[in-house]
Amino acid sequence: MKKKLICMVIFITVMSTLLSACGGNKANEATGNAGTSGSATPAGESEKPLELTWLNILHTASPPTDVVKSKIEEYTKSKITFNWVPDASKEERITTALASGELADIVTLTMMTNSSVRSSLKSGLFWDVGAYLDDYDNLKNIPAEVRTAASIEGVLYGVPFQKNLARSGLVIRKDWLDKVGLAVPTTLDELYEVAKAFTEKDPDGNGKQDTTGFGDRSDLRYSSFKLLSSYFGTPNGWKVDESGKFTPEFDTPEYLQTLNYSRNLYENGYLAKDFAVTAKTDQQQQFAQGKTGIYTGMVDIKNLHDLSQGLQEGMELVPVNKISNGDGKYRVWSEGSGVGGLLAFPKSEVKTEEELKRLLQFVNDLIDEEVFMLMTGGIKGTHYEIDADGAFKIIDLEKWQADVQPFASSRPSEVTFSLKDANPEKEMSNQLIKENNDFAVLDPTVPLDSATANEKGTEMAKIITDASFKFIMGELDEAGFKEAVESWKKSGGTQIIAEYEEAYKKAKQ
Incomplete structure (x- = not known):
């Protein structure tokens, strides 16, 4: 997609009414310097909106209305065209898009263990953003361990979605x-x-x-x-x-x-x-x-x-x-060691370093508290309110679901700010998710790479998935399941094991 070269935007916005609800001093630090990163903006350029396309995952039945979208665009000085992919069909749709090259300026990649995704990342299809993150006031705060977990063989092919370490329960x-x-x-x-x-x-x-x-x-x-x-x-x-x-x-x-x-x-x-x-x-x-x-x-x-x-x-x-x-x-x-995927930038669409920097500024701005609240709660007084106890409460559920909810899973960070939920069950759940950090079990292969797993790991995984389902439903006994494990090993599993062991050894050197 041919796009104009857009320079950096400088703006400072602080929402004092929200600071008391979700961040305190930390929130002040995070939002007080919003938009100050990157190269200087030439006179007259700051008013030009960034036009971008975003291939994104939809976790709700319908895409959002333009009510909150327009507010996000206003804050980030952008014009966003979303290409929503339903969560239920994301594997097929995203892998097809990667294979065909029909992508967007920003591509949401959540299936980090998918062999097609990993192969596309390693092929050089996307920009390596590792050297740029520290130039942005929000992105520079992404912890080193998160960057490592989101990388493949030390290369960071997009901005990591920051998630809680373990949300399951x-x-x-x-x-x-x-x-x-x-x-x-x-x-x-x-x-x-x-x-x-x-x-x-x-x-x-x-x-x-x-x-x-x-x-x-x-x-x-x-x-x-x-x-x-x-x-x-x-x-x-x-x-x-x-x-x-x-x-x-x-x-x-x-x-x-x-x-x-x-x-x-x-x-x-x-x-x-x-x-x-x-x-x-x-x-x-x-x-x-x-x-x-x-x-x-x-x-x-x-x-x-x-x-x-x-x-x-x-x-x-x-x-x-x-x-x-x-x-x-x-x-x-723990799913992804605190990484929910990547916001990746394909070189076929983002052709210059200047374009990449402007898109990184856009992602950086999405982490600002004002945009976090837009993508989480919507518009204060219309979709949500903060009660006398400092708790967050949805005012109109139906309106929130239509205007806001689809954006919730698109927030680059779910951990930068926290909200006290007015619903005691939800607040308890939020606290237990934080408590999960104390006993979360990590996947040691998250930062490692296996060429065989990239090539056919997803297809091979079906051997175990099918055997597991059949076992649970009484269609397979223990001997039959162990045969499936051996079939996985013969299909390339033994090679995957060897490649992970070699990658682990190199990482330890």
């Missing part, structure tokens, strides 16, 4: 726990008993056995399986011992324990029978409609409650982040 119907006379579970055995009671003891009191303990969806990574796996002590992706030997998570005893646990849930009806063909939105609806009582994803607790309005009056929810395997220790898997 359970949401459980507290009112159902009270009905069946059980406490909030703290062990896997207790959790199993909760799932059983939610299925067999009529927790909704309608006189019918029409509820299920675990709702779930067709995604081993973001379903209950990955979380349960970390509770059992399974390594996150890979195990590496003191000698540098790598073992894939699915070749460990703990992974097999998780398979058996999930299989028992499924065979007894405590895990939704249709989980293998259920999408995330359907899983949420099942929970909101009172069909299931355990949901994986603490971060969704408020949305679940909102979805239940008019369907499940009196619903009480409790977020749970500490479940042990009985040894009294807690573990939770």
Whole structure:
């Protein structure tokens, strides 16, 4: 795409009413120098808007209206054209776009373990931004460990999405726990008993056995399986011992324990029978409609409650982040070591260093507190308010969902500022997510690279995914699953192991 050369914009905006709600002195430091980075702007150039396209992921049913978008454009002196890709089809759409070269000035890449994505990054398709970040007042604050985790063989191919280290956890119907006379579970055995009671003891009191303990969806990574796996002590992706030997998570005893646990849930009806063909939105609806009582994803607790309005009056929810395997220790898997992906800049669209710098300034400005609030809450007084206790509260849910919600997952940083939520369940969930940092289990391969994994790792992963689903549903026994593991190794897994071990060795030198 042919674009004009646009120079840097200089502006300073401080929203004092928001500082008291979400940042204190840290917020003052972060926003007080907004827009002061980069090269000087020639006279007359500052009024020209930056025209940019953004290939982005849509996590809601519909794209946002222009209400908040226009405010973001006004603040960042830009004109944004979004090309939204539905989350459910992102893998196919993004890999197709990478293969065809039909990209945009900014490309949201969240599938950092996808072989097509990693191959495209390593091929030189995108700019290396590592040397530029320290020139911008917000981007320079991205921690070194986050930059390392977001890099491939030491090269940073985009601005990292900064996420909490580990957001995973359970949401459980507290009112159902009270009905069946059980406490909030703290062990896997207790959790199993909760799932059983939610299925067999009529927790909704309608006189019918029409509820299920675990709702779930067709995604081993973001379903209950990955979380349960970390509770059992399974390594996150890979195990590496003191000698540098790598073992894939699915070749460990703990992974097999998780398979058996999930299989028992499924065979007894405590895990939704249709989980293998259920999408995330359907899983949420099942929970909101009172069909299931355990949901994986603490971060969704408020949305679940909102979805239940008019369907499940009196619903009480409790977020749970500490479940042990009985040894009294807690573990939770970390997605990307605090990295949610990259905002990448393809060289086919961003042809000059000057264009890259202007786009980096745009991303830098998105981290300013004012834009963070626009992308999180919308317009103060229209979409949200800050109450007397300093808590954030949505005023009009329907308007917020239409104008604001789709932008929430596009924030370059979710950790620079924090808001006290007026909803006590959501606030508790937020605090537990922060607590997860204390026992998060990292994936040692995040900053490493394997040529074989890049080439065909995603396709090979289907061998294990299919075998895991079949095992849970009783279509495969332990011997059959172990055969699938051997098939993975013969298909290139052994080479992937060797390449990770070599990359790890080099990184340690």
